[in-house]
Amino acid sequence: MILETYPPDASSFLKQEKNQFANPVGNTILQEIEDIYEELLHGRDSEKLSDFLDRIIKIRAIQDFSPAQAVAFIFHLKNAVREELGGEIRNDQLFEELLEFEHRIDKLALIAFNTYMKCREKVYEIRVAEVKNRVFSLLKRADMIGEISEQELDIREENIDSVV
Template identity: 35%
Template sequence: MMPNQLIDLNRQLELNKEKILTLWFEAAISSYPEDTARLLGKSKNRFDNPVGNITRQSLEDTFDNIIRMSLAENYKDYTNSKHSQTNKEHVGQNRVENSLDPVIRIRAVQNFSASQAVAFVFELKAIVKSVLGKLPDESFNYRVDLVALAAFNRFMKCRENIFLLKATEAKRRVHSAFERAGLVTELTEDELLGSSKS
C-alpha cells in the first residue's frame, strides 16, 4: 500500500474518531448485563463510574495508537519476544499494550473468559467499515489484529498477576512477618499455594 493511502485512511479515522469511539465503547460494554451496560454508559463521573470511564479512556488511547502505528510494523515485531527492547517496533507494541492495560486489567477480574475479555477489539473492524461506509484496506484489519494480539498478551499478564497475588498474598503478609521474627523457617509448597480445596 502506498503511504498516501495510509495517510488518507488515518485522516478519515481521525475525522470520524468520536463516532467510531462511541460505537466501540458501546460494543465493549455490551458484554456486561444490559442493566449494567446502560449505567456504565451514562455516568460521566470517573469516581462514581470507574469501569465506564476507564474503559472509554483506554479505548481512546488505544485508538490513537492504532492511528499512529507505522506501516513497517508486522506480526513478527509484535510476537517475537527475542526482539531487543530498544527496537522501535517493540516500543510500539508496548505502547499499544499499555494503552489497553486499564480496560483489560478490569476485565481480567470480572469473570470473563479470555475470548470474551478481548472480543471487543475485533468489533472495531465492523465499526470502522460501517462508519467509513467501505471496507478499509487490509492494512487496517492487520492493525486491529495486532491490537488483538496485544490484548491477549495483556490479559494473560493480568491473569498471571492475579494468580501470583493469590498464591503469595498469605506468605507475604503473614509468613514474612513470622520469618523475620524467626518463628517459621521455610514454607512448604502447600502453604504457598493455599489449601487444595475446590
C-alpha cells in the same frame, strides 16, 4: 459496543455516569479505547498501545468474562470501522487500506493476549504472596525459622577479616 458486553442494567449505568471516580469501568474503557483508536490510525508503536490496552484488560481480566470474552472487544473495532465507513470504503476502493488497518487490529489482538495473561499471572502472584506472608508469619511466630540477620553477617565478616 464494549459496554454492551455487560448486563443491560449495568451497561446503561456504565454509559451514562460520566464521573471517572463514580464509574471507573465505563470511563476507563471509553477513554482508553479512544486512545487506542488514535494510535492505531497513526500506526504508532506498540508500547503505548500496550499501556492503553493494559488499563482496559486489567479490568476485564478480573470480571465475569471468559478469556475470549475479555479480549474480544478488539475485534469490535473491525465491526465499527466497517459499519461506519463501509460505504466510503466501497466507493473509494479502499480495500487495501482496510486490510492494512485490520492487520494492525490483528496485531493489537496479540498484544491483548499478552496483556491478559500478564494480568491473570498478577492475580495469582498476589494470591500466592498473600498465602506466603501468612505462612511465613506463622513459622516465625512458632520459632521454626531462624533468619540470618544483618548483625550475624557483620560478625561473620569481622571474624573473616581478623583471620585474614
